[in-house]
Amino acid sequence: MHNNIMAAGSKERPPMLGPGRYSQWHSRFLRYLDTKTNGEYLRKCIFDGPYMPTNVLIAAVEAAENILPVAAHEEVETIHNMTAENKLYFQAEKEAIFLILTGIGDEIYSTVDACNTAKEMWTAIERLQQGESLNVQDVKTNLFWEFGKFTSRDGESMESYYSRFYKLMNELTRNNLQVSPMQVNVQFLQQLQPEWSRFVTVVKQRQEIDTVSYHKLFDVLKQFQNEVNDIRSERLARSANPLALLAAAQPYSDNYYQAPKPQRSNAPSYMQHFTS
Numbered sequence: 001m002h003n004n005i006m007a008a009g010s011k012e013r014p015p016m017l018g019p020g021r022y023s024q025w026h027s028r029f030l031r032y033l034d035t036k037t038n039g040e041y042l043r044k045c046i047f048d049g050p051y052m053p054t055n056v057l058i059a060a061v062e063a064a065e066n067i068l069p070v071a072a073h074e075e076v077e078t079i080h081n082m083t084a085e086n087k088l089y090f091q092a093e094k095e096a097i098f099l100i101l102t103g104i105g106d107e108i109y110s111t112v113d114a115c116n117t118a119k120e121m122w123t124a125i126e127r128l129q130q131g132e133s134l135n136v137q138d139v140k141t142n143l144f145w146e147f148g149k150f151t152s153r154d155g156e157s158m159e160s161y162y163s164r165f166y167k168l169m170n171e172l173t174r175n176n177l178q179v180s181p182m183q184v185n186v187q188f189l190q191q192l193q194p195e196w197s198r199f200v201t202v203v204k205q206r207q208e209i210d211t212v213s214y215h216k217l218f219d220v221l222k223q224f225q226n227e228v229n230d231i232r233s234e235r236l237a238r239s240a241n242p243l244a245l246l247a248a249a250q251p252y253s254d255n256y257y258q259a260p261k262p263q264r265s266n267a268p269s270y271m272q273h274f275t276s
Helices: 002-008 022-034 039-048 084-102 106-113 118-149 158-174 181-190 194-206 214-240 242-252 270-275
Strands: 055-058 073-076
Touching: 022 039, 022 084, 022 118, 039 084, 039 118, 084 106, 084 118, 106 118, 118 158, 158 214, 181 194, 181 214, 194 214
Parallel strands: none
Antiparallel strands: 055 073
């Protein structure tokens, strides 16, 4: 709740710029300026730059008692001889700078603070956030790739598999990436190791895959962990015993490829002819 209030701002302070939230902050910040009595001039400072004093015409003063005459002339504007409108514009620059610096975080503060005007600061924030937007897009692309390639590890328990999948789904949600429940469930079931295949089939027969959550699928599948451990142990035992592996494969050998047994001839051999 506190973070939401800080992001939205208040009457006393502008909204805070959060990671990946530039477009929302941009809109909220300008709306915040509209609540200020001098909001029009704050906007002018941000988009047009600060008010630059110009020369003003000073009217002639006629001579009088103890007063010397002064001819009409021009002087550079000061806070004392500005019009009321120009004065509001001129004074709004410092406030605009203060509000911008109040609405950003430490990660970009030094870069923005190095700018001289509110307009330069506003442009710098936009440039920095465009770069961040590209980084955010890279993160989203990588998360989608990770989701598509997600698979269980050899010998991994259902609890470990579910924990890693759960963290990935949280990252997708945190980055506003939407995946349909059907896609999530299909990915969760199809990427399990082969020893889970018969139990995955059971789950598909008993559950509505397009509506049930993957949390429910986990609750069902974890009940078969002991059976899966037994299947895995048998597989490892066969792999470790070449003779057992050969015996298991023997019924499936093709007789056509077996080497023919040598036939014994009844005819006398060449050596028998000389030894008889």
